[in-house]
Amino acid sequence: MLRLTALIAALLMLTACETVKGAGKDLESAGSTITREAAKMQQKF
Numbered sequence: 001m002l003r004l005t006a007l008i009a010a011l012l013m014l015t016a017c018e019t020v021k022g023a024g025k026d027l028e029s030a031g032s033t034i035t036r037e038a039a040k041m042q043q044k045f
Helices: 004-042
Strands: none
Touching: none
């Protein structure tokens, strides 16, 4: 029973790491988009 609990805990930690990694990529993408749009607006002025 202890092994099963440890396995489940390990899987949950791996899932959380992948979720955080994905969220980081999403935020990076949003930041790049904001930077690109700001540069476009700056060129207009």
